[in-house]
Amino acid sequence: MLTVSSLTPTQLRARLRGPGLDFQTGPFINRLHSNIPHLADGLAVLYGEYPLHESGGFANFHLDLSQPGGLRRWWRPQVRFDQDGQHPFKPLPVAQAQPFCEWMMNWCVSNRAHGYLIVHAAVIEKNGRAIILPAPPGSGKSTLCAALVCRGWRLLSDELALVRHADGMLVPLPRPVSLKNRSIDVIRAFSPDAVFGAIVHGTMKGTVGLMRAPADSIRRAAQVATSHAIVFPQWEADAPAMLEPLSRGQMFMRVADNSFNYTLIGAQGFETLAALAQRSAGYTFRYSKLEQAMEVFDALVGNPP
Amino acid sequence: MTALASLPLLVRVLRSPDVAGELSLDQWDLLLRQAGAANLLVSLLFLLDDAGLIDTVPDAPRVHLEWARLAAANHARGVRYEVARIRAALSKLDVPLILLKGGAYAMAELDAGRGRLFSDIDILVPKPRLGEVEAALMLHGWASTHHDPYDQRYYRQWMHEIPPMVHVRRGNAIDVHHAILPETAASRPDPEKLRAAAVAIPGQDGLWMLSPHDMFLHSTVHLFSGGEFEHGLRDLLDLHRLMRRFDAEPALWAGLAPRAVELELERPLYYALRYTSRLLGSRIPPATLAAAERGRPPAPLLALMDALFMRALLPPHPSCSGRLQGAALFALYIRGNWLRMPPLLLARHLFHKALLSPRAAERA
Numbered sequence: 001m002l003t004v005s006s007l008t009p010t011q012l013r014a015r016l017r018g019p020g021l022d023f024q025t026g027p028f029i030n031r032l033h034s035n036i037p038h039l040a041d042g043l044a045v046l047y048g049e050y051p052l053h054e055s056g057g058f059a060n061f062h063l064d065l066s067q068p069g070g071l072r073r074w075w076r077p078q079v080r081f082d083q084d085g086q087h088p089f090k091p092l093p094v095a096q097a098q099p100f101c102e103w104m105m106n107w108c109v110s111n112r113a114h115g116y117l118i119v120h121a122a123v124i125e126k127n128g129r130a131i132i133l134p135a136p137p138g139s140g141k142s143t144l145c146a147a148l149v150c151r152g153w154r155l156l157s158d159e160l161a162l163v164r165h166a167d168g169m170l171v172p173l174p175r176p177v178s179l180k181n182r183s184i185d186v187i188r189a190f191s192p193d194a195v196f197g198a199i200v201h202g203t204m205k206g207t208v209g210l211m212r213a214p215a216d217s218i219r220r221a222a223q224v225a226t227s228h229a230i231v232f233p234q235w236e237a238d239a240p241a242m243l244e245p246l247s248r249g250q251m252f253m254r255v256a257d258n259s260f261n262y263t264l265i266g267a268q269g270f271e272t273l274a275a276l277a278q279r280s281a282g283y284t285f286r287y288s289k290l291e292q293a294m295e296v297f298d299a300l301v302g303n304p305p
Numbered sequence: 306m307t308a309l310a311s312l313p314l315l316v317r318v319l320r321s322p323d324v325a326g327e328l329s330l331d332q333w334d335l336l337l338r339q340a341g342a343a344n345l346l347v348s349l350l351f352l353l354d355d356a357g358l359i360d361t362v363p364d365a366p367r368v369h370l371e372w373a374r375l376a377a378a379n380h381a382r383g384v385r386y387e388v389a390r391i392r393a394a395l396s397k398l399d400v401p402l403i404l405l406k407g408g409a410y411a412m413a414e415l416d417a418g419r420g421r422l423f424s425d426i427d428i429l430v431p432k433p434r435l436g437e438v439e440a441a442l443m444l445h446g447w448a449s450t451h452h453d454p455y456d457q458r459y460y461r462q463w464m465h466e467i468p469p470m471v472h473v474r475r476g477n478a479i480d481v482h483h484a485i486l487p488e489t490a491a492s493r494p495d496p497e498k499l500r501a502a503a504v505a506i507p508g509q510d511g512l513w514m515l516s517p518h519d520m521f522l523h524s525t526v527h528l529f530s531g532g533e534f535e536h537g538l539r540d541l542l543d544l545h546r547l548m549r550r551f552d553a554e555p556a557l558w559a560g561l562a563p564r565a566v567e568l569e570l571e572r573p574l575y576y577a578l579r580y581t582s583r584l585l586g587s588r589i590p591p592a593t594l595a596a597a598e599r600g601r602p603p604a605p606l607l608a609l610m611d612a613l614f615m616r617a618l619l620p621p622h623p624s625c626s627g628r629l630q631g632a633a634l635f636a637l638y639i640r641g642n643w644l645r646m647p648p649l650l651l652a653r654h655l656f657h658k659a660l661l662s663p664r665a666a667e668r669a
Contacts, residue, residue, distance in 0.1 A: 057331055057334065058330040058334045058363070060365070062338065084341065084622055085342065085623040086342070112369075113372055114372045114376055115375070264375070264376060265379065266378060266379055
């Protein structure tokens with residue numbers, strides 16, 4: 001299958017300005033339009049390995065992140081999100097186009113893809129056992145996820161866990177891992193090989209750096225995984241890495257709290273979450289040092305079967 | 306009348322669902338985007354269900370449509386729950402609870418309500434009882450939304466509804482009406498007549514809806530006397546479906562135009578019949594069309610309204626908007642306000658909204 005990296009920089013920009021760039025992330029086809037050169041360059045770095053589709057077929061999500069013309073071209077230039085003529089969000093400074101694009105891709109999924117129970121969580125897998133890390137911002141979820149992925153765990157998702165209704169299996173949506181503020185340097189020190197897009201300062205989430213997903217995780221995006229454990233991480237200064245079991249009921253409620261569409265999908269949401277909870281062990285996890293955390297997680301999934 | 310091929314894909318499918326049997330993937334892509342923009346994705350899904358075509362939809366668009374099915378079930382649940390809360394809040398008042406528009410279609414399980422997504426519940430109560438109704442709703446957690454004294458007066462003195470109320474915990478909105486057109490509009494359908502003809506919603510103790518004629522006519526007023534067309538095509542489809550109820554009894558068709566005369570709504574009825582048949586190919590008996598002729602505007606005005614409505618009623622999607630779309634929507638917005646108020650009052654209102662309200666907001 002062709003990937004986005006098969007396009008030259010000129011071809012990539014021409015697609016973005018013209019018919020749109022149709023590329024696949026997990027089960028979804030995105031059609032992206034943009035007239036912003038640095039967004040095209042960022043996509044080449046972060047999305048080079050993703051499947052490329054011919055323009056003009058069916059796409060799940062249509063996104064246009066462009067810089068409007070007129071006075072704004074010169075005075076505090078902006079990037080605007082346009083979806084079929086609607087502008088559901090306010091424009092942002094053009095320098096934030098890349099993270100804005102990520103947020104909008106997430107928004108499209110969490111707002112529409114109700115064929116899955118969608119949980120605000122990272123998902124990683126090793127030895128056929130997937131671990132879900134649901135968490136509010138600030139808990140160190142993405143940092144932990146990035147570190148595990150840099151040590152060879154497969155990335156299923158950094159932000160959106162997709163749970164299939166039919167059987168409770170986890171459907172991968174591997175995309176760049178979004179790291180914020182000090183976490184960026186922490187991961188660079190932890191894994192000097194990690195590839196980042198441009199670091200963007202001053203966003204509503206502070207400084208944001210997007211770490212490229214491993215090529216192997218992207219290639220295996222069609223392989224669903226079984227949930228083994230659901231772990232609620234919390235970074236805490238000087239805390240020794242420690243897992244504490246969580247009752248199934250508490251785990252269920254906390255996952256529901258972190259879900260985007262649990263109430264929206266009604267009884268189906270309950271059944272899907274029940275199927276997921278049935279096969280997953282629940283833990284809370286406090287940590288301060290990534291190396292210690294790696295050991296705990298390796299022990300959690302055991303040896304290869 | 307209208308060249309079929311020049312109509313947007315969504316409109317062609319709404320006219321005859323069979324069109325969907327022969328679409329390429331890029332046409333499916335366009336169809337679903339137009340339907341999404343018109344808030345008709347779920348209506349499209351149910352249309353394909355009813356036409357027995359859903360299994361012919363290619364996998365990728367089918368998956369997308371099925372996502373919408375789950376969201377629609379949630380919406381239907383939400384409406385039933387909200388109506389039950391409103392009924393409980395008003396249960397001690399001895400005011401018949403008459404649901405309008407989407408809420409009525411949903412609770413009465415009318416075709417027009419299947420898959421129709423909407424945000425507010427609208428109810429009609431007698432004007433002398435407004436105070437009690439508002440107080441009861443406040444006691445049960447709904448709060449008024451417009452705090453500016455000018456806005457309060459605008460609604461309470463001139464409009465046909467009190468300022469919208471929103472439930473403080475659930476965030477759902479209710480519009481309490483005492484009439485279907487503003488106090489300041491030129492034509493004023495007598496709310497007493499509407500309430501007298503209201504019918505109980507079968508199987509729903511204590512819930513009422515307008516009679517079939519009045520329900521249809523209210524829907525025409527809402528669409529053709531208002532100034533906003535974001536949901537124009539959805540509302541036109543409501544009319545198309547509500548009309549199908551008249552097919553059951555010829556007397557219903559025969560009584561439609563006389564009822565419009567009684568309620569001073571000949572003009573919106575004329576527009577409703579004209580544009581449902583032009584855009585959606587609705588079948589209307591010739592006798593009804595002839596009887597509705599008395600609402601026909603003079604030729605130059607009709608030519609203008611054709612130009613405006615035939616643009617404004619298309620899906621609000623870039624693929625459907627021609628060069629004059631923006632101008633048509635703006636003209637209709639002005640017209641909507643024009644119909645609400647006499648010229649002097651309108652001038653005063655626009656002056657206040659443009660110059661005084663922003664200052665008041667700054668001070669607050």
